[in-house]
Amino acid sequence: MTAQLFVVATPIGHLDDMSFRAIETLKSVDLIAAEDTRQSIQLLKHFNIQTPLTACHDHNESHKIETLIEKMIAGQSIALISDAGTPLISDPGFKLVRAAQAHDIKVTPVPGACAAIAALSAVGLPSDRFSFQGFLPSKSTQRIAELERLKHETQTLIFYEAPHRILASLKDMASVFGADRYIGFAREITKTFETIKKMPLHQLIEFVEQDHHQQKGEIVLVVAGKTDITDVTDAKLDEIMQRLLQDLSVKAAAQVATDLFGIKKKVAYQRALELMQQNDE
CATH class of the missing domain: 3.30.950.10 (Tetrapyrrole methylase, C-terminal domain)
Known part of the structure; x- marks a missing residue:
């Protein structure tokens, strides 16, 4: 099989979140490039993975890329892992992935945990x-x-x-x-x-x-993203609140309106209460 770069997600805390595919991938590759080998070795020991480790972190990634690319060109598959979670998400690896693509090396994600x-x-x-x-x-x-x-x-x-x-x-x-x-x-x-x-x-x-x-x-x-209440007319707000009150209590409808429109909870509750009283008249 042609050499590949596998981007492998690892648990962010609970080891049972390690996927079967991730374990098999780490066992089958020729080398694992890890953000912190001291931390990753504990994970590998837990799953009895004996594949060699090499460090690939923020401080050495630029210098390490050439060596790793040469190994993959020579036919060795490499797995990239971070300390926890999915590599490249606020973790090293982007430069290596980009270099692999530039050399027509297939990059394969092995998805899993992401905080x-x-x-x-x-x-x-x-x-x-x-x-x-x-x-x-x-x-x-x-x-x-x-x-x-x-x-x-x-x-x-x-x-x-x-x-x-x-x-x-x-x-x-x-x-x-x-x-x-x-x-x-x-x-x-x-x-x-x-x-x-x-x-x-x-x-x-x-x-x-x-x-x-x-x-x-x-x-x-x-x-939460910004919601500008000035973009919502009073009539439109009342229309939405009336619809919410068909299925929800006054308190629950007010909470939904608060979440949707950024209204203060007391204001939303008071308006929902007024509308409910109008409906009962």
Whole structure:
């Protein structure tokens, strides 16, 4: 078989999320290029994978590419893995994949866990349109500038964040996006202390401040896109609210309207209550 580059997803926490195909691929290739060989060797030991490892990370990828390409041209297949999840998603590998394609080497994905997609699937924010933004800048001035660039986006936004910056980033988001913007918070996904929440930014800041454990581990933030209520007429809002009230309680209808249009929950509840009373008259 012609040599290939396999891009292999690995678990982000729970080892049972390792697919049979991923295990067989890692066993069958000639070499595994890993972001951190010290961490990856533990995964390989767990699944009794004895394939040789070589390091391929941010600091050596440019220099390592030529060697890896030569091996594949010579007929050796290579698997690319990151420390956890899907390679290239805020992890090294893009340069290697691009170089393989330039040399007509087939690149084959072996899909699996991805923290960004796992978080999006569980926080309950719109998932039909979303944008993955990776890590925000570490300095507040640069972070705020990036958030300002994104504050009018209507699609859901996904970020990774380091635990030591989580509070500062949330506060910057609140100052730029508004304290009432809904946000999903997914920490330590698939691990023992997994936490998944959805609430307005001001409530999440309070939650994280009060529980220091929420400032540890791997964190994904899923931010609701901007919804401009001025684009929705009062008549249109009432029409949608009336439809919601056919199937939902006043409280549930108000919550849906809040999520859809960015209305304050008290305002949405009051309007839903008025419409329900009108319907009963």
